[in-house]
Amino acid sequence: MPGWRLRDFHADDLDGILRLWEQCQRTGSEPVYALSEVLASCQKDHAVVAVHGEEVVGAAVGRAAHNQGWIVFSATADGWHGRGIGPGLLAALEKRMAPHGLSKLSALLPDDGSRVDAFVSQGFELKSRLRYVERRIPVQREELGTLHELGGRVPARGLWDSVGGMRHEKDLLEKRLVLPLAQPDLADQYGIVPPRAVVLFGPPGTGKTTFAKAIASRLEWSFVEVFPSRLAADPLGLAGALRETFDKISELEHAVVFIDEVEEIASKRTGEPPSPLQGVTNELLKIIPAFREQPGRLLVCATNFIRALDSAFLRHGRFDYVIPIGLPDAAARRAIWERYVPPAVADEVDLDQLVAASDGFSPADIEHAARTASQHAMEASLVVAPDPHRVPGPRTADYVEAIAGTKATVSAEVAADFLEDIETLARL
Ligand SMILES: Nc1ncnc2c1ncn2[C@@H]1O[C@H](COP(=O)(O)OP(=O)(O)O)[C@@H](O)[C@H]1O
Ligand SMILES: [Mg+2]
Secondary structure, three states: OOOOEEEEOOHHHHHHHHHHHHHHHHOOOOOOOOHHHHHHHHHHOEEEEEEEOOEEEEEEEEEEEOOEEEEEEEEEOOOOOOOOHHHHHHHHHHHHHHHHOOOEEEEOOOOOOOOHHHHHHOOOOOOOOOOOOOOOOOOOHHHHHHHHHOOOEOOOOOHHHHOOOOHHHHHHHHHHHHHHHHOHHHHHHOOOOOOOEEEEEOOOOOOHHHHHHHHHHHHOOEEEEOOHHHHHHOOOHHHHHHHHHHHHHOOOOOEEEEEOOOHHHHEOOOOOOOOOOHHHHHHHHHHHHHHHHOOOEEEEEEEOOHHHEOOOOOOOOOOOEEEEOOOOOHHHHHHHHHHHOOHHHOOOOOHHHHHHHOOOOOHHHHHHHHHHHHHHHHHHHHHOOOOOOOOOOOOHHHHHHHHHOOOOOOOHHHHHHHHHHHHHHOEO
């Protein structure tokens, strides 16, 4: 007299499944499939239960994926082991899934060896030399709608690594921003409150926007750019639209929020009558304290003209850091050139010469010069037949010529102003 019987799952069994699931967790064999997945499969795929009276004492849940079936959950209640429930459930589940014409049925089990016998007795083969890996997808499905409405996105992986050179800046951003934001518990142990808002400043084209995106990519957070001036057309009015945008942002679990050219809205309050953007500034100033209360997000404001900003805007308590992003040094320029010189000709191109000749260039200037050189070299190859003994592609001379033809975005005067701004306004 076994004291239990098998039957198909029905909706009343959800509680029983939940209890079995919690028991698995308690006993340290963390189930691979999330509870929500198991419950979804109970309702939409295949599930059988073992019951004693109407009490659920065991369950097996499976789903078919093309030709292969997976057992997403199987468990026997404490006190009911050794009574053949496990093998019985597996046999019943396999029978229930048979109409799919599966070629394989697979399951992941805890590596403590428990539960293997039940599977082996039902003809499952124990595979060795396999490891289980998983990755949590950083932006979850529930957030995608909100993210879409905000015009935000999940930045490409690896963007951080693709930022060439800029070792000093990267190091600073990594330590001050990424480290505490990525590991808030560790930061807490050191008594560090992770930063909530920062300003990046520096001449145009030095990579402020790139860095803002790269920080999001490095943290695996969503990236949302807010365009205050575009919100002006909103029927809610500028201030209302800005508030609504930040309300939506607070629905995201994690986000880097980016406002570019922030001097447009937060410049010194000169001029009569006041600029219509003044209202945005006031609203933004009101929003920042609430924004700072929420963990898991970072506001990044960028500006080319930090000295134009209202000093009240920059004050302590609002922005944690005011970080200069300067022109690339030689090492950074080399790394940036390496990104643009095609690999096939990289050995032949005299990088040292390019690095030296592009002193004072921003990353954007280097990109421009590199693209110009490539384009000219290709066009020239249509006129003069290229040397058949050499790999086609731009040569050092093409680059040098393109560099000579590129006007540095940052003039000596702007560069000097920037150094002065670092002295007076940077906060690291
Ligand atoms: N460190 C870098 N390595 C490679 N390319 C870069 C780097 N910094 C900037 N760039 C490129 O230069 C261009 C301008 O950068 P951007 O981030 O828009 O500058 P900013 O926002 O400071 O004006 C972009 O095409 C970007 O990809
Ligand atoms: Mg920019």
